[in-house]
Amino acid sequence: MSTILETDQDQMLFPWISKKKAEVIKSQNLKQSDLINLGIGDVCHPLPECIIKALHKGIDKMGKEAIGYGPEQGRLDLRSKISTVIYENRFSEDEIFITEGIANSLSILMSIFKEGSTIGVLSPTYPVYKSLLSTCGMSIVEIPADQELNFSPPNQKLDGMIICSPNNPTGKAFSKNQLEAWVQWAKQNNTLILFDGAYEAFIQDPKFPRSIYEIKEAQECCIEIRSFSKSIGFTGLRLGYFVFPKTLKWKGFSLAQCKNLISAKTNGVSYLIQEGGLAALSVEGLRASKQLTNSYMEMTEKLKDHLISSGETVIGGDHAPYLFWHVGGSSKEKFLHYLESRLLVTVPGVGFGMEGFLRLSGFINEDILNKALKCLSLDINVTK
Numbered sequence: 001m002s003t004i005l006e007t008d009q010d011q012m013l014f015p016w017i018s019k020k021k022a023e024v025i026k027s028q029n030l031k032q033s034d035l036i037n038l039g040i041g042d043v044c045h046p047l048p049e050c051i052i053k054a055l056h057k058g059i060d061k062m063g064k065e066a067i068g069y070g071p072e073q074g075r076l077d078l079r080s081k082i083s084t085v086i087y088e089n090r091f092s093e094d095e096i097f098i099t100e101g102i103a104n105s106l107s108i109l110m111s112i113f114k115e116g117s118t119i120g121v122l123s124p125t126y127p128v129y130k131s132l133l134s135t136c137g138m139s140i141v142e143i144p145a146d147q148e149l150n151f152s153p154p155n156q157k158l159d160g161m162i163i164c165s166p167n168n169p170t171g172k173a174f175s176k177n178q179l180e181a182w183v184q185w186a187k188q189n190n191t192l193i194l195f196d197g198a199y200e201a202f203i204q205d206p207k208f209p210r211s212i213y214e215i216k217e218a219q220e221c222c223i224e225i226r227s228f229s230k231s232i233g234f235t236g237l238r239l240g241y242f243v244f245p246k247t248l249k250w251k252g253f254s255l256a257q258c259k260n261l262i263s264a265k266t267n268g269v270s271y272l273i274q275e276g277g278l279a280a281l282s283v284e285g286l287r288a289s290k291q292l293t294n295s296y297m298e299m300t301e302k303l304k305d306h307l308i309s310s311g312e313t314v315i316g317g318d319h320a321p322y323l324f325w326h327v328g329g330s331s332k333e334k335f336l337h338y339l340e341s342r343l344l345v346t347v348p349g350v351g352f353g354m355e356g357f358l359r360l361s362g363f364i365n366e367d368i369l370n371k372a373l374k375c376l377s378l379d380i381n382v383t384k
């Protein structure tokens, strides 16, 4: 087993997982659907009816009239809807930028920083940040979690900092006090915070901020980045947005410069997908999103309860559909053990920057949950 791990050490995590899954399917003569997938956090329900209707309506309109390039910053009606529905008009449509999702927003926003800038990332966190930062020539500074997997600002100055709350993979949300400390630190050190709210819709307790702008003075040092991916199943459609407040004070970079940046980087997001975004923010869409997020959180809670009642140590899962399961030892070896002997797909913690854990995704349906509970009931501690 160690040779397999060593030869694969330099590979990116998700391609490595796909390769290992394919090997097990081949060697055990299985179908893809035989695997119990608690791995990559992708949605597993079809799009809600109101989104489908909106997409059909949009395509019919495009068949009747010429709809060409839209504004690079995104459709005004969608920005206006985001301003009202999400931010209660605290930010104008001028300060909102539509993108193809968080990955796209981040890659656009990287151009704000000079090459070689120091950018902090939490550890453990979403591995794509580090890949993006290194391809953009940034200098990455990892900010380690404490014993409880919480994060405090470092004692150093950074040009930028990516914070994700609720965090992937720990599934933990930052408290108001924690975020206040980060905002004060950013202001004192002239650091620009890029706040990734991919999982904000899953926050269960209103005491935990959903938006960084619930924190005083955050509009001076934070760009909030959001997505329709996880909240309403747009991972395959691709839609998101970020807020660049006009009050932001960071090295003189202004809202006007941000507009220039977006014009240079994109010709805008597809008209049709933005039609879907408008439907997602309608009363029906918001209701559908609540149903989806509740269902994923219910799956996560059942998985967590099961593991905890089996005596396992599990973190997270309260405000995001991710569990960080403490298995000890090499997470890639534990991953292979569960994959090969139980057909259970997880994600090794090391891929997020932390050994000894497996991440389990609650983006599953009842059928997958039942299979997972059954296989997790077998001698759980076998590899400890």
Ligand SMILES: Cc1ncc(COP(=O)(O)O)c(C=O)c1O
Binding pocket: 041, 100, 101, 102, 103, 104, 126, 164, 168, 196, 198, 226, 227, 228, 229, 235, 239, 240
């Ligand atoms: C923390 C985090 N941010 C962003 C993304 C990707 O978001 P999008 O689909 O909007 O690009 C993910 C996807 O798993 C994620 O976990």
